[in-house]
Amino acid sequence: xxxxxxxxxxxxxxxxxxxxxxxxxxxxxxxxxxxxxxxxxxxxxxxxxxxxxxxxxxxxxxxxxxxxxxxxxxxxxxxxxxxxxxxxxxxxxxxxxxxxxxxxxxxxxxxxxxxxxxxxxxxxxxxxxxxxxxxxxxxxxxxxxxxxxxxxxxxxxxxxxxxxxxxxxxxxxxxxxxxxxxxxxxxxxxxxxxxxxxxxxxxxxxxxxxxxxxxxxxxxxxxxxxxxxxxxxxxxxxxxxxxxxxxxxxxxxxxxxxxxxxxxxxxxxxxxxxxxxxxxxxxxxxxxxxxxxxxxxxxxxxxxxxx
Numbered sequence: 001x002x003x004x005x006x007x008x009x010x011x012x013x014x015x016x017x018x019x020x021x022x023x024x025x026x027x028x029x030x031x032x033x034x035x036x037x038x039x040x041x042x043x044x045x046x047x048x049x050x051x052x053x054x055x056x057x058x059x060x061x062x063x064x065x066x067x068x069x070x071x072x073x074x075x076x077x078x079x080x081x082x083x084x085x086x087x088x089x090x091x092x093x094x095x096x097x098x099x100x101x102x103x104x105x106x107x108x109x110x111x112x113x114x115x116x117x118x119x120x121x122x123x124x125x126x127x128x129x130x131x132x133x134x135x136x137x138x139x140x141x142x143x144x145x146x147x148x149x150x151x152x153x154x155x156x157x158x159x160x161x162x163x164x165x166x167x168x169x170x171x172x173x174x175x176x177x178x179x180x181x182x183x184x185x186x187x188x189x190x191x192x193x194x195x196x197x198x199x200x201x202x203x204x205x206x207x208x209x210x211x212x213x214x215x216x217x218x219x220x221x222x223x224x225x226x227x228x229x230x231x232x233x234x235x236x237x238x239x240x241x242x243x244x245x246x247x248x249x250x251x252x253x254x255x256x257x258x259x260x261x262x263x264x265x266x267x268x269x270x271x272x273x274x275x276x277x278x279x280x281x282x283x284x285x286x287x288x289x290x291x292x293x294x295x296x297x298x299x300x301x302x303x304x305x306x307x
Contacts, residue, residue, distance in 0.1 A: 032138045043088050043134050044151050050084035051155035055128040058106035059157040062120040065105060078103045081130070090132035090151065104129060108159070122159055129154040179233035184240075186230035192217045192244050199240055206239035217244035245298045252293030253305055259283045261305050272302035 057077050058064070064073035078100045085098045092102035106128045108119035118124075133148035182203035187195040193215035199208045206225075221243045228234045248269040253261055258276050265274045290304040291297055 029138065036136050036138055039089055039137075040134055040149065040151070043090050043132075044153065046084070046088045047090070047130055047132060047151060047153040048155065050081060050088070051128050051130045051153045052157070053084060054081050054130065055106060055126055055155040055157040058108075058126045058128060059159050062108060062124075062126065062159050065108065066118075066120040074105075075100070077106075085130070085132065088132065090134045091148070093131055093133060093150070095133075109156075120159065124159045125156050126159055127154060127156040181234050182236045182238070184224060184228050184230050184232050184234060184238070187219045187222045187240070187242055190219050191215060192219060192242070195219045195222075195242060204236050204238060204240070206235075206237045209239070209241040210244075213244065214246060217246050219244050246300075247296040248299040248301075249296050250289075250291040250293050250303070253286045253289050254293070256286050257283050258286055258305060258307070261286065261303075265303055269299055270297075270303070271300050275302065275304040277304065277306050 054077065057080055061070075061073045061077070064070045064077060081103045082098045082100070085092075085102075092098050094102060106126045109125040109127060110117050110119040110121075111124045129152065131150060131152045134151055135148045185198045185202045187198060190198065192210075192213055196208050219242045222230075223241050224234070225239045225241075226234065228238065246269075250270075251264045251268045253264055256264065261274045261276060265272075284307045286305045286307065288306045291301065
């Protein structure tokens with residue numbers, strides 16, 4: 001006796017569900033294995049790229065490790081490696097997060113045909129070897145190859161900086177960053193009016209203090225808010241406050257009579273006092289003066305004249 005068609009359909013569908021339920025763990029395991037293998041492959045490719053970038057950087061700056069070395073250049077190299085390694089799903093051999101102590105120094109190889117046995121010369125080679133530990137998502141794969149798995153990559157590049165027979169070559173030219181704000185001008189030594197114009201001409205919209213005053217005064221110091229030095233690139237809204245002094249030109253008094261000293265001094269615009277080394281009633285010829293004639297001084301300066 002044959003089963004009705006509808007009953008046979010229900011039996012077939014139930015059998016497929018049971019088979020799928022039995023196969024699902026295996027399918028999930030295969031999927032996780034595929035993901036893990038993909039992560040390992042991506043990590044290996046990224047690790048090789050990081051080694052190549054590090055070797056290229058070392059090749060341009062061999063002086064960073066030559067002799068006593070250059071800590072600043074080494075820090076740039078280490079920062080570049082750390083940045084690349086943090087983007088990879090692996091940890092340093094010592095565990096934890098990447099830091100400067102985990103970054104190996106490059107090795108420099110003296111190549112035949114260079115000018116000396118110095119391995120830091122132009123034409124020699126530098127080699128970087130990077131190692132990290134990779135953790136798996138699936139215990140099965142970790143049990144087979146070890147968890148974490150150690151992966152290593154190395155790269156070797158020619159030295160493109162350094163020296164040839166003692167002559168520096170191959171230095172990477174520095175490119176000045178583009179200023180998107182305004183560059184602080186040096187205002188000290190300029191007349192007050194010129195300094196005010198220079199601040200505006202530099203592109204600043206922030207205030208200049210004092211907004212008014214004796215335009216012939218000379219700027220003696222400048223302070224910006226926020227604080228910045230001349231040449232720094234800052235926001236255009238930065239403000240500046242300057243101090244200024246009125247300067248006068250010292251008259252030449254040598255050879256003149258001492259009785260004329262005060263008149264000559266005040267006539268040049270000075271508001272300070274003149275000290276005469278002999279009583280005024282002894283009208284003698286001035287032999288020297290404390291302020292050099294023809295040079296500028298703050299107008300409230302004092303002067304001493306000598307016989």
